[in-house]
Amino acid sequence: MEKISVLIVDDEFGNRENVRRMMEKFFPHLILLPDCASVQEAQEVIGQQSPDIILLDICLGDKTGFNLLESLGNASPEVIFITAYDQYAIKAIRFSALDYLLKPIDPQELVSAVNKAINIIIGKQQNLRMQNLLQNNIRPDRKKKIALAVVDRIEFVEINNIIRCESDSNYTTFYLKNGEKLIVSKTLKEFDELLTPYNFLRIHQSHLINMEEVKSFVKTEGGYIRMNDGAIISISRQRRAQVMEALKYLT
Structure with missing residues (x-):
């Protein structure tokens, strides 16, 4: 399995620390990127690091997690929404989020949601490799591609x-x-x-x-x-x- 990176986005420091501690405990093999407290910070990190999973608070100061997702362009991370308000759940589902968690976060629900994301990402990686293998069979030798797993x-x-x-x-x-x-x-x-x-x-x-x-x-x-x-x-x-x-x- 290639290294999978995770970005935590929440405007409250205590919430970010709580999620980070749980992630470090249950998923020590994942890469935790620097936490973000705002949409702007998250946009910068996503542009530079391309996280595979985003644990995303819905209320981010005067903006929302939905604003962040609308700005992602071609980036397609697996998104797990975190919210204190159940009324956001329907909108989260409509936004095609992988899952959503209600605050205070239940550790087992977090584990379940992240495991679901990991399985989807592994499937994507395997699919990319298979596509490359099939394409190589029909390419001239010098047009063949090699898969290089960088950070x-x-x-x-x-x-x-x-x-x-x-x-x-x-x-x-x-x-x-x-x-x-x-x-x-x-x-x-x-x-x-x-x-x-x-x-x-x-x-x-x-x-x-x-x-x-x-x-x-x-x-x-x-x-x-x-x-x-x-x-x-x-x-x-x-x-x-x-x-x-x-x-x-x-x-």
């Missing part, structure tokens, strides 16, 4: 848009043609096995490169590769013969 989302990246991958302990950084960098909590070895069939080559313990993005090979200083993005990558002594052989076939 707050899953990115589907075309293989030919990857310039290189760099290892840092148990993390791998992907450098893309558009200048973006994606950090994934998996080792380079796993991606080496996935990408080697698509003309990627491990030229160093810490570097896997797209051979189609090689700009030049410099023989001095033990030999190194200059990539199209300007990166200079040393070739390990153990891999030099393999790299030299692969370079013969670049056109």
Whole structure:
């Protein structure tokens, strides 16, 4: 399961702390984003962090949780409304909220609602992976995509848009043609096995490169590769013969 993030939005500090304590107790594996006390604060956090679940108070000062949802655009988190007033329940249901909780919050009702959200999110993630798998079966090789699980989302990246991958302990950084960098909590070895069939080559313990993005090979200083993005990558002594052989076939 990918990491699932949760945002708590309530204009009362005590309520936010109460919900946070319950979430930490019952769902220690979830990522709790910084709490928000207003619609404006929540909009900023949602724009930056894209939470998977929002625990949303309906009354937020001079605005409401409904105002926040109306401003989300394409974002589609699972929303659990929290309210002290039962008359809001019908409106919450009409707004397609996943669930709603009445204050004071019953811990078991919170657990039930959040578990429901988690199951829906896992289903979405599995569906995205399956769609990507099916699409890969009909794409030309260089149009195939790889699913990269970064901190707050899953990115589907075309293989030919990857310039290189760099290892840092148990993390791998992907450098893309558009200048973006994606950090994934998996080792380079796993991606080496996935990408080697698509003309990627491990030229160093810490570097896997797209051979189609090689700009030049410099023989001095033990030999190194200059990539199209300007990166200079040393070739390990153990891999030099393999790299030299692969370079013969670049056109």
